[in-house]
Amino acid sequence: MPEFITTTIGCKVNQCESESIAKSMISSGWTESVDKTGADVCIINTCTVTQKASMQSRQAIRQAIRSNPEALIIVTGCYAETEPDELNKIGGISLIIGNKEKEKIAEIIKSVFESRAHSGTPAPAVRQGGRTRAFLKIQDGCDSFCTYCIVPYARGKSRSVQVQSVIESVNALKKAGYREVVLSGIHLGKFGQDLFPAATLTELLELITNPSLIDRVRLSSIEPNELTPEIIKLAAESGKICHHFHIPLQSGDNGILKRMHRPYSREYFKDLVLLIKESMPDAAIGVDILAGFPGETDDAFRNTYSLIEELPVSYLHVFPFSARKKTPAFDYPEQVPASVIKERCTQMRRLGESKKADFYQKAVGTVTDILIEEKRDEKSGLLKGISSNYISVLIAGNERIKNRIVKVRINKVIGKSAKVETEDGKI
Structure with a gap:
């Protein structure tokens, strides 16, 4: 029986999609290899959100080629979508498949190998977590075009899974034995706005918290301006929505937020965090921070540091600014030196470790x-x-x-x- 392997770089959405691809391959008669060598097909699902992610994607591709010299090497994901010319410079890649064609990979392999297969990919991609937690992708794409972010170019416009399809998937996961579902998306808060009739994330959560459905539902990353009072109230009262919110702040300086094209202020974020803690004192609040954005002065960085230091957040994910081609920030003046970015990341990560230790100790x-x-x-x-x-x-x-x-x-x-x-x- 032919064997395949998948390698995934990047976010939870990529992980969900890789699991969905693997499920399609297995349904088509393939066996997922437990080894990283000797496979007939290698699928590398790439990321390009930072220069480091692009580098890791290239490394994963080269490793797959070295370890599986006779295999069909398929590269997909955001790096494949945005930098196909760069990938063409790597000898040994068989196919480069963009995000829009990702769900058809099993069909494409069928045509190449002339073997039994079917696409079978469910509309909501699922990443399984050991039969306890399942990650369900309900939205893809982004229309925001923050000035530092390559994702809208790589993922395309915001697209939502139909509400009924999501509910059916959640019900199927419960029947399969899962106790928790994590709703994920590239821009989760925009769920439903492209549907007809339009829907909202709040309305979807109200349906999912039906007593007959899953025991727990958790939200993946959600934008500050889209974590609404209605969602917070529902989470506080439902008993099913996890008291855990991961919020991409990026900067605590209003000037930098404006330059990033982020639609909120530090004051808005502060009020949001305090509202969450007022409604759910035990809530975990995770925060994304982007250090070293062009024009981030020492004072601007201190504004970010002091805001996080002041607020009852629970942990941080800290990223260094990485200039991405095609984004406006790539050409911005006042680029921050790499050594300064590294030091700011170190300071923020130490603060994040302190916040997490304090959160755990209070529990x-x-x-x-x-x-x-x-x-x-x-x-x-x-x-x-x-x-x-x-x-x-x-x-x-x-x-x-x-x-x-x-x-x-x-x-x-x-x-x-x-x-x-x-x-x-x-x-």
């Missing part, structure tokens, strides 16, 4: 529901779980509590996890 003594995952912690042998508010936990227990939601008390913090026990001390 000690609290009672929360955790979803027990399928795999144990390799070092301790304890079961792993994740709380609604995104705390990674370790718990002693036997196999029968895997994929169950258990009420626990958090006892102490151990490294990057929290040690917990059940409320009654029994498993």
Whole structure:
């Protein structure tokens, strides 16, 4: 039976799509190889959001070619969409397939190999998380054109999955044994605006929180101006929407935000965070920060640092500015030196580590529901779980509590996890 491998660089959407491609391939009679050598087909799903991501994509392609010299090498994803000429310089690539054709990869391979296959890709791409959590892509593309971002050029216009299709997918995931679904998209807050009739993310969440559907629903990254009071209120009251919000702030300086073409202010973001914590005191709030955008002076950076330092955020994802061709920021004056960007990233990451440690420590003594995952912690042998508010936990227990939601008390913090026990001390 022919074998294939997939390699994925980048975001959760890419991961979802790679799983969907793999599912199509398996349905077509292929076997997913457990090794990275000797495959008949290698599919590399690339990313180009930063220069580092582009470099990692090229490295993954070259590694696949070296390890599988006889294989069909297929390159797809955002780097394939935006830089096909660069990819053509790499000898050994068989096919370059843009994002719009990504879901047809199984069909394309069928035509090349003249083998049994069908596309079978569900409209919402799914990444499976060990039969406990499933990542469901409900939206793709972006119309915002932030001045630093290559994604709209790579992904195209915003496109939403039909509401009924999403509901059917969530229902199917529940029947397959999943307890949690993570809704993902390139621009999640724009869900439904392109549909006819139009829909909103709030309306979709109201449907998904129906008692007969999935136990928990989590949102992936959502823009500050699209995390509405209605969504926050629904999350606080529903009992099903996880108290976890990942928000791409990018900068805490109003001048830089304007230059980035971000449609909010530092004051708006501050009010949003405080509203979330007022509604859900236990909520985890993750924040994306882009350090070193052109024109980011020392004062502008301090504005970002001081805003995060002041607010009750839970963790940070910090990225260095990376000039991308085709974006306006590529030609902006006042480019920040690489050494300065590196130092600012270091400072923000240290602040992020401090925020996360503080968030975990404040959770000690609290009672929360955790979803027990399928795999144990390799070092301790304890079961792993994740709380609604995104705390990674370790718990002693036997196999029968895997994929169950258990009420626990958090006892102490151990490294990057929290040690917990059940409320009654029994498993």
